[in-house]
């Protein structure tokens with residue numbers, strides 16, 4: 001089983017999600033097996049204004065651990081990331097970063113400005 005630990009920069013409780021990449025897609029937005037796919041499929045809301053089609057930056061996440069366990073980013077993703085607020089060297093678009101290895105352990109931070117509304121845990125949208 002692969003594992004994603006999700007840290008919310010706004011202080012919401014962490015989530016640890018275990019999943020089998022072979023089960024992807026878990027829902028219909030983003031690349032099958034992407035961070036976005038796994039989060040949405042486990043009822044962790046992440047903004048994805050373009051529907052996971054690599055056409056916005058609302059699904060920006062920062063990968064704290066396991067960066068090399070993700071699929072390589074495309075030129076289009078890199079171009080979009082250049083416009084993302086708070087870009088870091090390990091930033092990815094969650095809809096494009098696919099976890100392929102079932103032994104992967106990934107830690108991602110959802111930046112405060114990425115969080116709009118968390119559907120679970122009762123968090124309120126950022127002002």
Ligand code: FES
Nearest residue numbers: 048050052059095
């Ligand atoms: S949801 Fe738009 S780029 Fe990921």
